[in-house]
Amino acid sequence: MTETSFHAHIRKPASNAGGFFGYSPVVIVLVGLMLCVMLPPIIFLVMSSLHTTNPDGSFRDFTFRFYTDLVANPRFGRNLWNTSIYAVGAAIVAISLGALQAWIVERTDTPLRQYVFLISIISLGIPSVLYTAAFVLLLGKTGPVNQIIEALFGIQQAVNVYSMWGMIIVEGIDFAPLAFLLLAAVFRSMDASFEEAATMSGASGWQTFRRVTFMLAIPGVSALFILIFIRAFESFETPALVGRPAGIPLLTTDIYRATQVDSPPNYGQAGAYSVALLLIVAVLLAFYNRLSRHAGRFQTITGKGYRPRLMHLGKWRYLASAVLVLLFFIIVVAPIAIVIWASLLPFYQPFSMRAFGMLTVANFRGLFSADLLRDALVNTMILGIGTATVVSIMTALFAWLSVRRYKGAWMLDQLATAPLIFPSIVLGVALLQIFLAAPFAIYGAMSSLIYASSMRYLPYGMRYSYAGMLQIHTDLEEAASVSGAGKLAIFRRIVAPLLAPALITCWLYVFLSATKAVSMLILLAGPDTRVVAVTIFDLWADGSLPKLAAMGVTWTLFMACISGVFYSVARRYGVAAR
Amino acid sequence: MGTPAMLKFAMVLSAALLLAPVTSAADLTVEQVANLKGPDRQKILEEGARREGELLWVGSFNEDNAKPLLDAFAKRYPFIKVNRVRTDSTKALQRVLAEFRARSNKSDLVTSSAVVDLKKAGAIQSFASPTLDAYPAEDKDPEGYWAPFVFYYFGLAAYNTDQVKPPEAPKSYDDLLDPKWKGHIVVNAGSSGMPFFISFLRLQWGDQRATEWLERLAKQKVIGRTESSRTVFSMMVSGEHKLMIHPFLTHVGEAIKKGAPVNVAMVDPVPYTASPLMLAKTAPHPHASMLLIDFLLDREAQTIIRDGGYYPTHPDVQPAPEMAPFLPKTHGLKKFLVDETELANMQPETMKLYQRLFE
Known part of the structure; x- marks a missing residue:
């Protein structure tokens, strides 16, 4: 089948959209809405990159200095190179781990596969600062990995986490659940008839995977690659926690200093960096858009029955189970185990007989005061549910309109992806400014927190919805249209239900991420809108590792229970493996 | 006014x-x-x-x-x-x-x-x-x-007593330049860590002597960590590093009270801040x-x-007994207030040194 024959029957809905100059009114309204939401912080960002500031933080003189500083830095070339290796590496690690899990779970008959979805969402419930710190402890000089290697082989300090490899692995593992959840949706809704055709033509399992399954997954995978690449490119956490002790400078090292060490924070430099990033991201997105222009090639949910059949692995399925168990161990068990260990100690120390003698539950006492339980917990849930719902609904609409190539709808995708380039600290400052200037009282209110975190997670939600949408063929919508259904009815009765598995995953991902996001909320939350993440940050900033660990264990347990409830709901909608 | x-x-x-x-x-x-x-x-x-x-x-x-x-x-x-x-x-x-x-x-x-x-x-x-x-x-x-x-007081260096025995522990600024510490010294890279320390040395010694000494220290491949000072300190206590420069003395007192293998070297004058x-x-x-x-x-x-x-900070309220060993007064040492105003004025030059030598 050639590309043209596929394209021949994809009708461009834009031609019958009506509205103004071929723009659908829905698109116009949504683009207008997004511009209202996105433009103020972008303008603030560009302005701050072009101005020096007065002591009170207001803009003073126009300058290009921050841009010239960025490029004139003698280390710029090397930092850019380091950053690129790190970002590509992290994306490869995350996608490899995620794709392997997703394929085993969705396309094979491997035992235990039904638990991977649950496990992934549990790992998303672990507070981020703690998750990165857990890997630093696991792989550190005196960590259990080095202890075991030394006991077995007598090699001292065989693993050095403070290295480029360490950074790539820590960041890669951090994004593995995201990769798994996105790719599971891709693999699940893939037309198995191609694979069956390949198998019948004599291809081996590996050949089928490489030449059919993988190729069909390319749009999903490339979107994911770009997402993780950008996120790693602008990330502060792993470069700060792992790269800084390794002495590996990245582009964000300067931004870290500008916003965290310098006082007052130098937003000009951070702004210039973000603007440069914005341009790079625009290029990547344009590239991605070209790639997905041929989306017709990848649509596999058509009018005919699309539920893919599972591949029978035979005796290999036990190997596949072993792989799942190993990954479960790496992604969830090991980091949680070290956090539990830390939570039971008066001060952090590696495994030893002396340490065993000191175990205590004192860190768990008084962790949850009545206030915290009452206010912060309720606020956190409102924030998570609100953000996830806003993001899911908006991105479902955006994805539908842009995948169906409504005129101008590409802008929705671009606008929803733009927040990715804001380092959250810069976005936080921009929003703080905007909320304070708003003519109505939004500063410190819950609605402002939902607004801010919706913005932060729109890009991620967009990828879930987009990947899900790409695979829905137009013929069902056309059939509905021919039968007289209006646009809204089509979206509500055809698109939304078909998109439901992707949307539920999207909702869960955003819910879990929004409840643990920190740096922006610290700037924006008011005294009445305390959230649990801020308490966790407080413990992190205070530096009491055992207390932080105790809080983290308790929080993870709580989120695991919530995840479990959602999991059982999600199963009913066919999100998780059957 | x-x-x-x-x-x-x-x-x-x-x-x-x-x-x-x-x-x-x-x-x-x-x-x-x-x-x-x-x-x-x-x-x-x-x-x-x-x-x-x-x-x-x-x-x-x-x-x-x-x-x-x-x-x-x-x-x-x-x-x-x-x-x-x-x-x-x-x-x-x-x-x-x-x-x-x-x-x-x-x-x-x-x-x-x-x-x-x-x-x-x-x-x-x-x-x-x-x-x-x-x-x-x-x-x-x-x-x-x-x-x-x-008040926060700072020691010269805290060390892990499992890895560093008291006789070999550093006792002076120049002891920190001993090649045996190469790659084993950690410091908090945040503003209360290395930048504060650099400004304090410049105040105490003047720019020339401070820069010379810091250039020699930089050859020791000092490891900068970006966690909070207390976390950096606890990473040293856990054995990841042998020494930490410029620790908060409150952290040392707290850890020793809990039985952690750590001790601290203090030198005259002891920097402090409010x-x-x-x-x-x-x-x-x-x-x-x-x-x-x-x-x-x-x-x-x-x-x-x-x-x-x-x-x-109240002059009539005495520090807790477990904190007393880490007071400058206990050792007959002078204390040296590193004023926020001075810190702010020195910051641009300090950050240049910091970037050049330790980043």
């Missing part, structure tokens, strides 16, 4: 004092409330605070230690509700400045090390609390923009805020702070 300004200030103040008993306290400006004097002060503050009913404290100070303080405050003034927004120093600065620019003030009491930035922006109000009278002049701001709330309390320029609840400031600086609150493992 020039003479006319001083005069004007005095006039306003005396007018305020004259009028205070007759007019309602709501007519007083933040500046007037902050600088009230005389026998009626407490009464005016309490009356005003009753009307205000609450205040907002923005900034660093962890919940565990703040809670007993605020409980004690609530016992004394049950009609004041203290709301808190907990942030680190930088974010407290960002918040207060953003509110100040937008003329939409919510914050009252501010705790942040960014005293100079807040002062330059005109976002804080100088104040006079009678409790400060008991404090020695060297510990407080002559202009009254901040009051010392907690965690400052500030009042926002346009605080919406100045009366309640002044009552809280008075309270946090008095004996009762300072004793609670001491019991939380911190070094109290």
Whole structure:
């Protein structure tokens, strides 16, 4: 089948959209809405990159200095190179781990596969600062990995986490659940008839995977690659926690200093960096858009029955189970185990007989005061549910309109992806400014927190919805249209239900991420809108590792229970493996 | 403050004092409330605070230690509700400045090390609390923009006693340059760590000697970590590193109390700094805020702070017994206040050195 024959029957809905100059009114309204939401912080960002500031933080003189500083830095070339290796590496690690899990779970008959979805969402419930710190402890000089290697082989300090490899692995593992959840949706809704055709033509399992399954997954995978690449490119956490002790400078090292060490924070430099990033991201997105222009090639949910059949692995399925168990161990068990260990100690120390003698539950006492339980917990849930719902609904609409190539709808995708380039600290400052200037009282209110975190997670939600949408063929919508259904009815009765598995995953991902996001909320939350993440940050900033660990264990347990409830709901909608 | 300004200030103040008993306290400006004097002060503050009913404290100070303080405050003034927004120093600065620019003030009491930035922006109000009278002049701001709330002392280097035996432990600055420490020294890369240390050396020794010594230290491949100072310290205690330069002595005392394998070298003079309390320029609840400031600086609150493992600032409140070994006084060492103003002035040069040698 050639590309043209596929394209021949994809009708461009834009031609019958009506509205103004071929723009659908829905698109116009949504683009207008997004511009209202996105433009103020972008303008603030560009302005701050072009101005020096007065002591009170207001803009003073126009300058290009921050841009010239960025490029004139003698280390710029090397930092850019380091950053690129790190970002590509992290994306490869995350996608490899995620794709392997997703394929085993969705396309094979491997035992235990039904638990991977649950496990992934549990790992998303672990507070981020703690998750990165857990890997630093696991792989550190005196960590259990080095202890075991030394006991077995007598090699001292065989693993050095403070290295480029360490950074790539820590960041890669951090994004593995995201990769798994996105790719599971891709693999699940893939037309198995191609694979069956390949198998019948004599291809081996590996050949089928490489030449059919993988190729069909390319749009999903490339979107994911770009997402993780950008996120790693602008990330502060792993470069700060792992790269800084390794002495590996990245582009964000300067931004870290500008916003965290310098006082007052130098937003000009951070702004210039973000603007440069914005341009790079625009290029990547344009590239991605070209790639997905041929989306017709990848649509596999058509009018005919699309539920893919599972591949029978035979005796290999036990190997596949072993792989799942190993990954479960790496992604969830090991980091949680070290956090539990830390939570039971008066001060952090590696495994030893002396340490065993000191175990205590004192860190768990008084962790949850009545206030915290009452206010912060309720606020956190409102924030998570609100953000996830806003993001899911908006991105479902955006994805539908842009995948169906409504005129101008590409802008929705671009606008929803733009927040990715804001380092959250810069976005936080921009929003703080905007909320304070708003003519109505939004500063410190819950609605402002939902607004801010919706913005932060729109890009991620967009990828879930987009990947899900790409695979829905137009013929069902056309059939509905021919039968007289209006646009809204089509979206509500055809698109939304078909998109439901992707949307539920999207909702869960955003819910879990929004409840643990920190740096922006610290700037924006008011005294009445305390959230649990801020308490966790407080413990992190205070530096009491055992207390932080105790809080983290308790929080993870709580989120695991919530995840479990959602999991059982999600199963009913066919999100998780059957 | 020039003479006319001083005069004007005095006039306003005396007018305020004259009028205070007759007019309602709501007519007083933040500046007037902050600088009230005389026998009626407490009464005016309490009356005003009753009307205000609450205040907002923005900034660093962890919940565990703040809670007993605020409980004690609530016992004394049950009609004041203290709301808190907990942030680190930088974010407290960002918040207060953003509110100040937008003329939409919510914050009252501010705790942040960014005293100079807040002062330059005109976002804080100088104040006079009678409790400060008991404090020695060297510990407080002559202009009254901040009051010392907690002290932090710093050691030269803390070391892991499992890996470093006392005889081989460093005892002087030059001991740190011994090649045996190469790759084993860690430092907090945040502003209270290496940048503070560099400024302190420049203050103490002058630029030339400090730079020479730091250049030699840089050859030791000092590892910078970006976690909080206490986490960096606990990574050293856990054995990841042998030495930590410029540790907070409170962390050392706390760890030794819990049986951690750690000790510290202190040298003369011992640098210290104060965690400052500030009042926002346009605080919406100045009366309640002044009552809280008075309270946090008095004996009762300072004793609670001491019991939380911190070094109290009140001269009559002695540090906890387990903290005493880590006081400069115990060892006959002088203490050296590294003033926030000086730190801010030195910052540009310090950051250049820091970037060149340690990043």
